[in-house]
Amino acid sequence: MRIVVCYKNVPEELMIKVNADRTLDLSGADYKIGQYDLNAVEAAAGLAKEAGDSEIIALTVGADIVSNTKLQKAVLSRGTNRMIGVKDAALASPDVLTVAEIIKKAVEKIGGVDLVLFGEGSGDIYSQQTGTVTGALLGLPTINAVEKIELGEGTLRVSRSLEDGVEHLEVQLPAVISVTSDINIPRIPSMKDILGAGKKPCEIWSLDDLQADVASSTEIVSMLAPEAADRKKMIIEGDGDDEIEAFFQQIRKVL
Amino acid sequence: MNFAKTEEQELLLESLREVVRRYGSEEYMQECDEKGEFPQKLLDALYENGFYTLGVPEEYGGTPCDMLTLMMYHEELGRTCTGAYAIDVVALQMDDMISFGTKKQIQDCVDSLNKAGTALCLGFTEPQAGSDSSAITTSFRRENGKVIINGRKTFITRADRSDHMLCMTRDPNAEDPKKAFTCWWVPMDAPGITIKPIPKIGWHMVKSCEVTLDNVVVNEEDMVGEEGNGFKVVMKNFEVERLVMAAIACGEATMAFEMAASYANERVQFGKPIGSFQLIQEKLFTMKMKINNMQNAIYKTAWMKDQGLPINTDAALTKYYCAQASSEVINDAIQIFGGIGYSAEMRLGKLWANNRICGIGGGTQEIMIHVGGRALLKEYKNFQAL
Numbered sequence: 236m237r238i239v240v241c242y243k244n245v246p247e248e249l250m251i252k253v254n255a256d257r258t259l260d261l262s263g264a265d266y267k268i269g270q271y272d273l274n275a276v277e278a279a280a281g282l283a284k285e286a287g288d289s290e291i292i293a294l295t296v297g298a299d300i301v302s303n304t305k306l307q308k309a310v311l312s313r314g315t316n317r318m319i320g321v322k323d324a325a326l327a328s329p330d331v332l333t334v335a336e337i338i339k340k341a342v343e344k345i346g347g348v349d350l351v352l353f354g355e356g357s358g359d360i361y362s363q364q365t366g367t368v369t370g371a372l373l374g375l376p377t378i379n380a381v382e383k384i385e386l387g388e389g390t391l392r393v394s395r396s397l398e399d400g401v402e403h404l405e406v407q408l409p410a411v412i413s414v415t416s417d418i419n420i421p422r423i424p425s426m427k428d429i430l431g432a433g434k435k436p437c438e439i440w441s442l443d444d445l446q447a448d449v450a451s452s453t454e455i456v457s458m459l460a461p462e463a464a465d466r467k468k469m470i471i472e473g474d475g476d477d478e479i480e481a482f483f484q485q486i487r488k489v490l
Numbered sequence: 491m492n493f494a495k496t497e498e499q500e501l502l503l504e505s506l507r508e509v510v511r512r513y514g515s516e517e518y519m520q521e522c523d524e525k526g527e528f529p530q531k532l533l534d535a536l537y538e539n540g541f542y543t544l545g546v547p548e549e550y551g552g553t554p555c556d557m558l559t560l561m562m563y564h565e566e567l568g569r570t571c572t573g574a575y576a577i578d579v580v581a582l583q584m585d586d587m588i589s590f591g592t593k594k595q596i597q598d599c600v601d602s603l604n605k606a607g608t609a610l611c612l613g614f615t616e617p618q619a620g621s622d623s624s625a626i627t628t629s630f631r632r633e634n635g636k637v638i639i640n641g642r643k644t645f646i647t648r649a650d651r652s653d654h655m656l657c658m659t660r661d662p663n664a665e666d667p668k669k670a671f672t673c674w675w676v677p678m679d680a681p682g683i684t685i686k687p688i689p690k691i692g693w694h695m696v697k698s699c700e701v702t703l704d705n706v707v708v709n710e711e712d713m714v715g716e717e718g719n720g721f722k723v724v725m726k727n728f729e730v731e732r733l734v735m736a737a738i739a740c741g742e743a744t745m746a747f748e749m750a751a752s753y754a755n756e757r758v759q760f761g762k763p764i765g766s767f768q769l770i771q772e773k774l775f776t777m778k779m780k781i782n783n784m785q786n787a788i789y790k791t792a793w794m795k796d797q798g799l800p801i802n803t804d805a806a807l808t809k810y811y812c813a814q815a816s817s818e819v820i821n822d823a824i825q826i827f828g829g830i831g832y833s834a835e836m837r838l839g840k841l842w843a844n845n846r847i848c849g850i851g852g853g854t855q856e857i858m859i860h861v862g863g864r865a866l867l868k869e870y871k872n873f874q875a876l
Contacts, residue, residue, distance in 0.1 A: 305497040312501060423508045425540035426553040429501045 236286040238350045239342055240279040240293055241365070242272035242310060244300045245358035257459040266300050268309055269358025273421035278384060278414050279352050280314030280422070285386050291315040292345060296337050298327040302439060311432035312424035318437045319345070325442075325449040332452040335368040340445040342373065350391070353413040355380070363413075370411030378406060379413035499559055503566045509535050514571040516837060522573060522695045523840060528651060529573045529695055530606070536577060537606040545581025547588070550600050552581070557730065557792040561737045565788065568741020569748075572837050575844055576695040578648065579734050582727040583609050586656065590715035590723045595654075595675045602653045611649045613657035613676070613701065614724055616642060621857050623658075623721075628703060630659040630672060637713075639674060639706045645851075649685050649699040652678055657703070658720050671720030675712045682706040692843030729805035732852050733791055736812035739848040740784040742841050743816035746823035747777045749838065754826055764826070773822045780815040787811055803865040810858035813849035820845055 246264035254260055268276075276293065283289035293315040295301055301320035311318055321337050329337075342348050351373070353366030363379070370377025383394040387405060393412065395402045406412075424432075442448060471482050495503075513535035522529045536542040545560045546552020555563075560581060567574040580603060587599050587610070599609035619625040628641020639659055649655065657676045664670035678685070682704040687697040715723040751774055754765030764770050787808040795801050820842050824831035831838050849855045 305500060308497055309501060423505045423512075423539050424501065425505065426502055426544060426555065427540055429498050429505070430553070432501075433498065 236283060236289040236349050237345075237347050238279045238283060238289065238291045238352060239345060239348050240272075240275050240291060240315065240352040241338055241369075242276060242293060242295050242354070243269045243357045243359070244295060244297060244303065244306050245269045248359075253460040257462070259458060259460060266303065266306060267358075268306065269354060271354030271356055271358060271361075271416055273313070273354070274416050274418050275352045275354040275414050276310065276313045276315060277419045277421040279350075281419065282350070282384060282386060283314070290317075293318040294321075294338065294341055295319075296321045296326055296329065296334050296341075298322065298324050307437050308429065308432040309424075311435045311437075312428040313422060314428075315435070317435055319440060320437070321440045321442070321445065321447075323442045323449065328455065329449065330451050330453040330455075331362055331364045331368055333449050334365050335372050336450065337442070337445060337447050338365070338369045339372040340447045341440065342369075344440075344445060349408045351375075351409075351411045353379075353411070355413055355415045366411060366413035373411060376406045376410040377412075378404065378410070381412050381414045382417040384412070384414070384418070495562070499562055502559065503562060505539065506541060506563060506566050507570055509539055509541065510567070510570045514573060516572065519571065519573045519695075519837075520835075522576075524694075526694045526697075529576055532571070532573060533577060534606050537603075542577070542606065543580055543584075543603060546584045546603075550584060550588070550596070551603060552584070557733075557795040558789060561733060561788050561792040564734050564737040565741040565744075565785070568738035569744045570741075572745075572840050572844070573695050574738050574741060575693055575847075578608050579731065580609065582731055582734070586723060586726055587714070589726055590673075591675070592711060592714075594711070595714060598654055598675070608648050608652045610654045610656050611646050611652035611678075612724065613643045613646055613649075613655040615645045617644050621854055624667075624671075626658060626660055626671070628657070628659045629662045630674065631662075635710075637674065637708045637710060639676065639703045639708060641703050643701040643703070645688065645698045646701045647693075647698045648696055649678065649701050650687060650697045654678060655701065656714060656724070658724055661718075664718070666718075669718035672717045673714040673720040673723045674708050675714050676703070676706060676708055680706050680708070692840070692846060728853070729801050730795065732805045732809040732858075733788060733795075733801075735848055735852045736784070736809045737788050739812045739816035739845060740781065740788060742845050743777070743784065743819035744781050746820040746838060746841055747774070747781055750774065750777070750823040750826040757828075770826060773826060777819045777822050780819050784808075784812045784815055803862050803869070806853070806858040806862040806865075809848075809853065810855055810862070813855060813858075816845055816848060 244266045246261045247267055250264035252260040252263060279291045283291050291314065293310045297320070300306065301322040307318055319341060321341055342351055351369065356363040357365070367377055367379055378393055378395070380395045381393045382396055385392040390405050390407055391410065391412070392403065392405050395404070469485065471478050514529065514532040518531065519529065533542065540553050541563065543552035544563055545555050547554055564574070567577065584599060587596050602609040614623065616626050616628060618627065628639065628643060630637050630639050639657065641659065646655065655676045655678055657674045659672055659674060660670045661672065683706055684702045684704070686700045688700060690698060754770050754774060755763055757764045791801050791804040791808045794804060820838065824838050824842060827836070827838060830836060833839070
């Protein structure tokens with residue numbers, strides 16, 4: 236079974252600074268694999284182990300960060316066999332359609348792919364669309380919000396929690412699936428996994444290698460941190476019924 | 491000179507932080523500390539992820555690593571987990587046994603490790619023999635083809651949960667007192683062994699015990715190493731053990747410093763964060779200076795060991811400094827927290843009590859000076875200044 240699992244390198248949110256004009260300063264932030272993508276990588280590893288004789292290719296799209304060797308080792312220490320990064324300066328903040336087009340072309344170039352896996356959303360923008368759009372472009376059965384996957388004969392049996400129940404589906408391979416963070420708890424790479432990661436193949440492809448271009452369908456007008464609200468600093472002293480009622484009324488106003 | 495951690499080291503420490511986050515939470519540590527229980531869940535997780543056997547050769551189920559990485563691991567464990575002291579330093583135990591033990595003794599260790607247990611406890615210290623290790627009186631004699639051991643050990647850490655004790659004994663009839671000491675591989679469930687935990691002011695998650703050996707019978711093949719060369723066995727990794735204690739102490743100090751530095755930004759008195767007062771800034775400044783010094787000393791000494799350079803003096807210097815400096819840093823952290831720093835519910839108090847042993851166990855501060863002082867004199871005997 237050949238699985239392509241897609242992931243994104245995102246800034247560590249605790250290290251993002253907010254400028255006085257509410258714009259974000261990412262310059263001092265370290266990068267990491269998006270937390271929801273780790274669930275997808277773990278799901279791929281689980282399926283590959285069950286299927287036997289499988290290959291997992293970790294695929295990412297971005298600018299310079301794609302070549303970061305520590306992040307490459309990070310994904311290769313989680314049960315994947317090799318890594319492919321599509322890199323271009325114009326891909327620093329690509330929109331969903333751009334990324335999906337590139338992933339589609341990469342999957343076609345890799346060839347013989349049975350399953351493309353995504354997390355529920357990227358760790359930074361979290362639009363929750365890339366997996367679905369990629370599946371539509373590939374013209375393959377496309378399912379999101381998957382919290383359980385079982386291997387069938389040339390199929391996968393998946394479960395999705397919906398508002399009013401759990402849906403069970405059997406999907407023909409090849410398919411494109413986005414998993415939720417409920418599907419598993421990502422492994423903690425051991426020293427053996429980490430040392431082994433450095434020996435696994437990494438390839439960097441350019442947009443020319445895929446004959447793809449950066450065609451944005453959206454434009455980011457602004458990205459600002461929420462306005463800081465001043466604390467009201469209202470203090471109600473005492474534990475009598477009147478004070479509790481006053482406290483309750485204040486809470487009720489803002490809920 | 492490259493001071494950066496390698497990518498592998500960074501990833502390893504990230505993994506370790508995740509293990510601690512999931513299985514060594516402060517809540518669980520508090521529970522184990524209060525009940526005096528060993529943090530088995532943490533040990534199980536460290537074993538599953540290969541950390542417990544870091545530094546053990548691959549053929550014995552471990553992951554080989556260099557000394558520098560091993561120290562970073564212990565330091566980070568000390569920084570992130572108040573139960574760090576409870577975890578055995580398996581790499582050193584295994585190295586002692588691989589160097590001197592028989593195949594059976596080594597297999598005993600591997601069997602213990604494979605169930606995330608404790609391979610051995612060091613049966614060295616006695617009531618009358620602490621720093622003066624040659625004053626041990628636990629004796630062995632031969633009788634009817636067996637070996638009989640009698641004596642009393644004290645402060646034997648993890649005696650209650652170890653499968654074997656690497657027991658240092660004396661032949662009372664040895665002609666040459668320097669050749670009187672022999673080590674034996676004593677099963678802790680042998681008849682005649684009694685184990686009694688000693689109540690301590692810290693290190694509550696592990697038991698340090700009095701171990702009485704009353705006509706304990708072992709076999710000739712239970713000898714570890716050569717007869718008369720017992721000191722060689724137990725001293726082989728003493729220097730590295732000192733470095734590990736220094737690394738954990740440094741980690742503990744870093745934990746205390748980070749808490750204090752964060753608190754100094756938040757705690758408001760007299761209308762300002764207390765971090766704006768110079769006396770608090772001075773404390774934070776000197777705490778950080780000490781942490782930098784501790785790290786530099788530990789990393790450099792570990793590097794020297796990796797290069798095959800002798801570390802007798804540097805290990806003593808490093809342990810001495812780290813025992814002292816870490817204690818000062820934790821003390822200053824409590825001071826910065828003020829009254830709440832004295833609360834039993836805060837981790838600082840436990841750090842303070844747990845850290846205190848660093849200047850005693852593994853060689854006292856006084857012995858470190860004794861080791862280093864003599865060595866330095868010898869080194870500079872024929873020194874010619876420029």
